[in-house]
Amino acid sequence: MPQFNDTELTAAVVKSFEETPDPRVKFLMEELVKALHGFVRKTDLSFDEWAYAIDFLTRVGQKCSASRQEFILLSDVLGVSMLVDAVNHREREGATETTVLGPFYVGEHKPMPHGTDISANLTGERMFVQSRVTDLKGKPLAGVAVDVWHADDDGYYDSQRPDYETAGPSSRARFITDADGRFFFRTILPCSYPIPTDGPVGQMILQTRRHPNRPAHIHFLVDAPGHEPLVTHVFIEGDKYLDSDVVFGVKNDLVSRVEKRTDQVMPDGKSAEAPWHLMTYEFRMKPGQGAAPKPMMAATEDA
Ligand code: BEZ
Ligand code: FE
Numbered sequence: 001m002p003q004f005n006d007t008e009l010t011a012a013v014v015k016s017f018e019e020t021p022d023p024r025v026k027f028l029m030e031e032l033v034k035a036l037h038g039f040v041r042k043t044d045l046s047f048d049e050w051a052y053a054i055d056f057l058t059r060v061g062q063k064c065s066a067s068r069q070e071f072i073l074l075s076d077v078l079g080v081s082m083l084v085d086a087v088n089h090r091e092r093e094g095a096t097e098t099t100v101l102g103p104f105y106v107g108e109h110k111p112m113p114h115g116t117d118i119s120a121n122l123t124g125e126r127m128f129v130q131s132r133v134t135d136l137k138g139k140p141l142a143g144v145a146v147d148v149w150h151a152d153d154d155g156y157y158d159s160q161r162p163d164y165e166t167a168g169p170s171s172r173a174r175f176i177t178d179a180d181g182r183f184f185f186r187t188i189l190p191c192s193y194p195i196p197t198d199g200p201v202g203q204m205i206l207q208t209r210r211h212p213n214r215p216a217h218i219h220f221l222v223d224a225p226g227h228e229p230l231v232t233h234v235f236i237e238g239d240k241y242l243d244s245d246v247v248f249g250v251k252n253d254l255v256s257r258v259e260k261r262t263d264q265v266m267p268d269g270k271s272a273e274a275p276w277h278l279m280t281y282e283f284r285m286k287p288g289q290g291a292a293p294k295p296m297m298a299a300t301e302d303a
Pocket of ligand 1: 100195196214247
């Protein structure tokens, strides 16, 4: 009979998975057990600390709802989401860098004509975004769906608003690239914002004296047939949180120098009230396959 002491326990738990039919599941469970046991051994975890961890994870689960995914937030602030992204995108071959999807991708992006002001009713400094989608050789990709979304001037996404169901989307849209791979739209200059701090993850961030902010950015999900779906952001150069993003999502190539403009017309020839801002960014797609991610909300009981 095995003796379940400090030295023999890990081997016994690893062995308990030996009949697992799926070899990948078997491998993941074995490595998870080894990593968890290694953590307990290395830290000499006390009963109180173990109980705190159980209570914390319970509160994370209880905070999840159909519109709130506190576990993804936990993964984000611990750098796990970016690490999963990194190990799955090791070779970019010149393609645009990727970053986290974030919890505010709710899908259902409505196709809109180029030039639409997606933040029409919001206060904020006006911005014109012009972009192009190409392959790795610079050949334009036409007819590509590009989902865009960003926070308002108070740092909230439309889906965080209590009246989202009735008010409908804001600062959230889909554009389809033209024959030259281009798309463009109007919006406001996004600002930096804190991740939600009214739950256990935000409380942990504050208690550990981290700041909860993300640098200003626009999210893009580019889904071109024959290419890997691209989940990324474009960040605004000069933001004070670029070096300390709470979810570790910034990469140099994703920072855009947004120009302040005083001309009376925007690039599509329509008149502008000066000053306004111009963001120009090109997306280079990597050949490949894959399904674009779906919004990941909390599982429901009957799911
Ligand atoms: C976001 O950019 O929307 C986001 C990403 C990760 C955690 C929280 C927010
Ligand atoms: Fe965001």
